[in-house]
Amino acid sequence: xxxxxxxxxxxxLRFEQGEMTQQELSDQCGCTRQTIIALEQEKYTPSLIxxxxxxxxFGKTVDEIFQLLDDGNSEEGxxxxxx
Amino acid sequence: MTQTKIRARYGVGIWGLAGAAFGLxxxxxxxxxxxAEDSIRMGIASVIIAVGFIGYFSMIYLTREKSNDxxxxxxxxxxxxxxxxxxxxxxxxxxxxxxxxxxxxxGYETAGSLPVxxxxxxxxxxxxxxxxxxxxxxxxxxxxMSGNG
Numbered sequence: 347x348x349x350x351x352x353x354x355x356x357x358x359l360r361f362e363q364g365e366m367t368q369q370e371l372s373d374q375c376g377c378t379r380q381t382i383i384a385l386e387q388e389k390y391t392p393s394l395i396x397x398x399x400x401x402x403x404f405g406k407t408v409d410e411i412f413q414l415l416d417d418g419n420s421e422e423g424x425x426x427x428x429x
Numbered sequence: 430m431t432q433t434k435i436r437a438r439y440g441v442g443i444w445g446l447a448g449a450a451f452g453l454x455x456x457x458x459x460x461x462x463x464x465a466e467d468s469i470r471m472g473i474a475s476v477i478i479a480v481g482f483i484g485y486f487s488m489i490y491l492t493r494e495k496s497n498d499x500x501x502x503x504x505x506x507x508x509x510x511x512x513x514x515x516x517x518x519x520x521x522x523x524x525x526x527x528x529x530x531x532x533x534x535x536g537y538e539t540a541g542s543l544p545v546x547x548x549x550x551x552x553x554x555x556x557x558x559x560x561x562x563x564x565x566x567x568x569x570x571x572x573x574m575s576g577n578g
Contacts, residue, residue, distance in 0.1 A: 369500070377504040378431050380575060384506060390574045393505050 351415045357386045359404045359411065375399040432492055433507040434571050437514075439488045440564030447481030448557035455550055464546030471549070478553050485560065510574055514566035521562040526555060 360366045368382040375382075377396060384390035385400075392400070394408075401408045454474045455464060464470055494502055529551055537543040 373500060376501060378501055378506070380431055381504055381506045384575050390506050390509075396505060 349416070351388065352391045353388065353413045353415050354385060355411055356382070356400065359406070363404060371400070371403060374403045431504075431507055431571075432494065432502040433510055433567060435492050436489065437564045437567035437571065439492070440485065440560060441568065443481055443484050443488065444557050444561035444564060447477055447484075448554070448561055450477045451553050451557060455546075455553075461544040461546035461550060464549060465544065474549070474553060478556065481557070506574060510567060510570045513570045514563060517566040517570070518559060518563040521566070522555065522559045525558050525562075526551070529554070 356371070360368070360371060368379045368386075372379045372382045375396060376399065381390065381392075381396075385392060392412075397408050397412055401411055404411065451474055454470050454477065455461070458467070458470065533543055533547055
């Protein structure tokens with residue numbers, strides 16, 4: 347089974363939203379600042395509920411923020427087209 | 430620092446100290462062979478374990494979530510850390526009990542019987558070890574799931 351990982355753009359989006367701090371984001375999502383740090387460093391995969399809350403804060407959809415990566419780093423685990 | 434990490438740190442301190450103190454009292458002055466007949470050592474060991482539990486539950490109470498907390502002190506990541514730590518702890522405790530029982534069996538196999546004091550050791554040491562293992566496993570899992578170590 348391929349190792350799957352969730353990649354996210356939280357850090358980038360925070361800076362695009364007027365340099366929002368990790369504390370501000372965590373307050374709006376109802377989680378701890380440590381969880382935001384862990385998410386940005388991709389050490390923790392959020393629950394669907396937290397992912398939706400984060401997406402709402404940024405006014406994006408969940409899949410605009412989170413992408414599923416497999417071993418080969420292709421997005422959503424789909425092998426890249428060879429042709 | 431989240432509530433989970435604070436409690437785990439205190440847990441390591443409390444159960445590390447209580448376990449070490451109990452081990453000292455148990456193994457000093459004759460060990461298991463004389464423990465069950467030595468009411469002073471048994472009393473001291475009971476007090477050590479009782480102080481450990483009182484200290485532990487006081488710490489749990491003092492680190493509870495308060496209504497005037499500005500931000501959440503735990504969230505879903507802490508629950509996931511606790512879940513993984515509990516899985517590790519279960520295996521560690523089973524391994525500890527297995528190791529102690531097999532050690533006693535091998536040690537007293539030829540004698541055919543063993544001092545009853547070992548039952549006290551198993552009871553108290555499993556409590557200390559289980560709670561210490563849970564705290565250590567929590568810190569290790571927390572480290573694995575944290576961006577800032």
